[in-house]
Amino acid sequence: ATPTALMAGVGRGAQLGILIKGPDALEASRKVDTVVLDKTGTVTTGRMTVTACHPAPGRSRGDLLWFAGAAEAGSEHAIAAAVVTAARAELPELPEIGEFTALPGLGAEAIVDGRTVLVGSPRLFAERGITPAFDVPVGVAVPVLAAVDGEPIGLIEVSDVVKPSAVAAVAALRDQGLRTVLLTGDHEVAARAVAAEIGVDDVRAGVLPADKARVLDELRSAGARVAMVGDGINDGPALATADLGMAMARGSDIALRSADVVLVRDDLRVVPDAIRLADRTLRIIR
Ligand code: ADP
Numbered sequence: 195a196t197p198t199a200l201m202a203g204v205g206r207g208a209q210l211g212i213l214i215k216g217p218d219a220l221e222a223s224r225k226v227d228t229v230v231l232d233k234t235g236t237v238t239t240g241r242m243t244v245t246a247c248h249p250a251p252g253r254s255r256g257d258l259l260w261f262a263g264a265a266e267a268g269s270e271h272a273i274a275a276a277v278v279t280a281a282r283a284e285l286p287e288l289p290e291i292g293e294f295t296a297l298p299g300l301g302a303e304a305i306v307d308g309r310t311v312l313v314g315s316p317r318l319f320a321e322r323g324i325t326p327a328f329d330v331p332v333g334v335a336v337p338v339l340a341a342v343d344g345e346p347i348g349l350i351e352v353s354d355v356v357k358p359s360a361v362a363a364v365a366a367l368r369d370q371g372l373r374t375v376l377l378t379g380d381h382e383v384a385a386r387a388v389a390a391e392i393g394v395d396d397v398r399a400g401v402l403p404a405d406k407a408r409v410l411d412e413l414r415s416a417g418a419r420v421a422m423v424g425d426g427i428n429d430g431p432a433l434a435t436a437d438l439g440m441a442m443a444r445g446s447d448i449a450l451r452s453a454d455v456v457l458v459r460d461d462l463r464v465v466p467d468a469i470r471l472a473d474r475t476l477r478i479i480r
C-alpha cells in the first residue's frame with residue numbers, strides 16, 4: 195500500500211465531510227457492492243413526534259403520558275424522546291424515575307412512583323404475555339404500548355419522516371451499481387413503507403439489535419461486500435462486522451467507535467461519495 199495515496203484519500207474525505215479513521219480503516223474496506231442502511235435515525239430523521247394517544251378504558255390521556263413519559267425519560271431512543279416531549283408539553287411535571295432498564299430493539303422498563311412501567315413494541319408485550327386490551331393500529335406510525343405493573347394503560351403513536359436526502363442517495367447508489375438493503379428492528383409494515391418511499395432493493399425488518407450483525411454476516415457469507423450505514427447503539431456490532439462501517443456523526447458513541455468512517459453532515463448523499471472515495475483510493479493503491 196502506498197501511504198501517500200491513502201493519506202490523500204483521507205484528506206479528500208475530510209473536504210467532503212467524510213472522516214476516515216486513518217489509512218488503516220480505508221485499506222481494510224474492500225470494494226463494496228451492497229449498502230445496508232439502518233432505518234431509524236439514519237434513513238429517517240429520527241426526530242419523531244407523537245401523533246396520537248389511545249388510553250386504555252378507564253385511563254386518561256394524562257395518565258398514559260405521565261407513566262410513559264417518565265419511563266421513557268431514561269431512554270436515549272428517538273421514539274422515547276418523542277414520548278417525553280409530548281408528556282412534558284401536556285403535563286406540568288413528570289416524576290423522577292427509579293431503576294431504568296433499556297430493552298434494546300423492544301422498549302424499556304422503569305420504576306415510576308413505585309410501580310413497574312413497561313413501554314415498547316407489540317413484540318415486547320407479546321414476549322411478556324401482556325395483551326394490549328385494545329386494537330394496535332397497523333401503519334407507518336410506530337406503536338408504543340405502555341403497561342403499569344403488567345396492566346396495559348394505552349398506546350401512543352409515534353411517527354417519523356424520511357430524510358429528504360435519502361431518496362437521492364439511494365438513486366445515486368443504484369447508479370453506481372450497488373444493491374441497497376434497508377435494515378430495521380421496526381415492524382414489516384413501517385419498514386416496507388419507508389423502503390417504497392426511498393426505493394431500496396431489499397428490506398430486512400423485525401431484526402433485533404443482536405441479530406443486525408448476523409444479517410451482515412449472512413450477506414458477506416453469500417459473497418457480498420457490504421457497507422453499513424448506522425447511527426444507533428444497536429448498530430455498533432453491525433458497523434464493526436461490515437466491510438465498510440459508516441456512522442452518522444450525530445449517532446451514538448458506540449456507532450462512532452465501531453465505524454471505519456464518520457459522515458459529518460446529516461446528509462445521506464455523502465454515502466455514495468464515501469464509497470466512491472474508498473473505491474478510488476484503493477484502486478490507486480493496487
Ligand atoms: P431501528 O433498527 O429502526 O433503528 P430499533 O432496533 O432501535 O429500531 O427499535 C426497534 C423497535 O423497538 C422500534 O420500532 C420500537 O417499536 C421499539 N423500541 C425500541 N426502543 C424503544 C423505546 N425506548 N420506547 C418504545 N419503543 C421502543
Ligand code: MG
Pocket residue numbers: 232233234235236424425426429
Ligand atoms: Mg437507528
